[in-house]
Amino acid sequence: MTEHSQGRSTVSSPGPGPRVLVTGGAGFIGSHFVRTALGVEADSGSPAYPGLADAQITVLDKLTYAGNPANLDRVRQWPGFAFVQGDITDPALVDQLMAEHDAVIHFAAESHVDRSIQGAADFVVTNVVGTQTLLDAALRHGVGPFVHVSTDEVYGSISEGSWPETDPLQPNSPYSASKASSDLIALAYHRTHGLDVRVTRCSNNYGPHQFPEKVIPLFITNLLDGKQVPLYGDGLNIRDWLHVDDHCQGIALVFEKGRAGEVYNIGGGTEITNKELTDRLLNACGATWDSVEYVEDRKGHDRRYSVDWTKINSELGYQPRHDFGTGLADTVAWYRDNRDWWEPLKKKAALS
Numbered sequence: 001m002t003e004h005s006q007g008r009s010t011v012s013s014p015g016p017g018p019r020v021l022v023t024g025g026a027g028f029i030g031s032h033f034v035r036t037a038l039g040v041e042a043d044s045g046s047p048a049y050p051g052l053a054d055a056q057i058t059v060l061d062k063l064t065y066a067g068n069p070a071n072l073d074r075v076r077q078w079p080g081f082a083f084v085q086g087d088i089t090d091p092a093l094v095d096q097l098m099a100e101h102d103a104v105i106h107f108a109a110e111s112h113v114d115r116s117i118q119g120a121a122d123f124v125v126t127n128v129v130g131t132q133t134l135l136d137a138a139l140r141h142g143v144g145p146f147v148h149v150s151t152d153e154v155y156g157s158i159s160e161g162s163w164p165e166t167d168p169l170q171p172n173s174p175y176s177a178s179k180a181s182s183d184l185i186a187l188a189y190h191r192t193h194g195l196d197v198r199v200t201r202c203s204n205n206y207g208p209h210q211f212p213e214k215v216i217p218l219f220i221t222n223l224l225d226g227k228q229v230p231l232y233g234d235g236l237n238i239r240d241w242l243h244v245d246d247h248c249q250g251i252a253l254v255f256e257k258g259r260a261g262e263v264y265n266i267g268g269g270t271e272i273t274n275k276e277l278t279d280r281l282l283n284a285c286g287a288t289w290d291s292v293e294y295v296e297d298r299k300g301h302d303r304r305y306s307v308d309w310t311k312i313n314s315e316l317g318y319q320p321r322h323d324f325g326t327g328l329a330d331t332v333a334w335y336r337d338n339r340d341w342w343e344p345l346k347k348k349a350a351l352s
Contacts, residue, residue: 017054017080021101021143023088023134024067024108025059028210029149031071033105033248034059038081040074041245049249051256056080060097061108062087065349066211070341088130091137098137104146105255106134109179115213117299120174127178128185135189135197144196146186147255152203152240152265154180157302164308165201165263172302183263190261198258200251202266203307207244207327208334212342213349216328219278220335221342223285233297235275238304242268243322253316264316265307270324280325284332 024030035041037052061067063085075081086093088108098104108130110123131148138146155163156170169184171177183199190197206216219229250266258264272280278292312318335342 017052017056018103019056019058019101020052021058021060021097021104023060023104023106025057026061026063026067026069026071026083027107028066028071028207029205029244029247030059030061030105030107031068031209032207032244033107033251034072034081035075036245036248037252038075038078040078049252049256051252054080056082058082058084058097058101060084060086060088060094064110066213068209068211068341068345071209089125089133091133094133094137095140098134098141098143101143103255104134104138104143105149105251106131106147107149109149109182110175115175117173120178123175123178124181127175128181131182132185135186135195139189139193139195145255145258145260146189146195146197147251147258148183148186148197148199149251150179150183150199150201151176152201152267152305152307153302154183154201155305155307158304158306162267162306162308163265165265165311187261187263196260198254198260199263200254200266201263201307202247202250203240203242203268203305205242205244205247207331208338209341210244212346215274215277216281216331217335217342219281220285220332221346223281223287223291224336224339226291228291228293229278229281230295231274231278231292232295232301235278235294236273236303237301238271238273238306239277240267240306241270241272241277241324241328242266242320243324243327246320246322249321250312250316250318253312253318257316259315264312265309266312266318267307267309268320268322268324271304271306272324280328281332284329 025034036048110126153176154169169180171180186197189195210217222229
């Protein structure tokens with residue numbers, strides 16, 4: 001394997017499995033996927049995804065504010081693992097890496113809605129141009145499958161029922177619009193060039209290692225510090241919550257058994273209002289409603305998300321395994337026990 005000036009780690013000789021480039025692998029979801037694929041997340045000592053058994057995994061991550069090298073500490077010396085600090089919009093670097101790999105799982109994205117409302121440029125560059133740069137290189141080198149990880153927010157807002165994959169895209173925030181654009185570009189590379197592109201769209205994720213600007217870790221860490229938490233509007237916006245481990249299981253199934261050119265929704269099966277979520281977090285952290293500050297609603301705030309995940313269940317056997325009550329309690333416990341992970345992040349980003 002070639003050394004790169006952008007920060008590639010040396011690894012032992014690759015195994016017989018696929019050579020997989022994982023973009024954004026130092027972030028919340030990507031790092032969980034990598035740790036689980038390499039068998040260290042649950043201390044099982046063996047890979048959890050059959051399609052990635054003996055895989056050689058290279059993480060490409062720019063290490064922006066949400067990318068944390070500590071998320072990969074447990075796999076840094078793992079056989080078959082390598083890390084490259086670099087940008088998915090860098091054509092030369094992407095081309096060099098793509099030439100050394102068989103497949104791509106593309107997590108890298110700017111993903112915080114509030115930040116996209118304040119300024120959309122980074123979202124368009126990373127999510128649209130970055131995805132196109134990866135697709136071009138994958139096409140040149142015949143790399144596939146190319147699993148493009150997206151979000152249910154591309155569908156917009158739905159008052160009742162659930163979105164199947166065939167519903168039109170009606171994004172309402174600059175973030176979701178940039179992700180919808182990247183979805184369409186990825187699928188166009190399949191339809192135009194025959195590239196093996198597979199798109200996943202997930203509901204709201206939660207779990208350990210999530211950067212504390214997102215609602216669940218922000219609320220947990222604020223409450224653990226005795227601070228108030230900001231609840232948008234009337235708090236009745238509805239989200240379907242998906243444990244990060246279930247999400248990664250779905251992505252692995254799409255990588256292993258999904259069909260080229262197809263979109264797969266990945267849901268968690270737990271729809272609750274933000275107000276109910278807040279109540280659960282208050283109880284878990286030993287706080288009361290005195291800790292809640294109602295704030296002006298977010299611009300363009302989608303009222304309800306709900307994906308129909310019948311397709312991935314019937315075709316690939318996906319089924320969420322984490323009960324929300326247990327998963328949320330475990331997540332609170334993780335943040336309670338890992339202040340050394342999140343306190344520096346909140347201080348640096350001035351989050352409260």
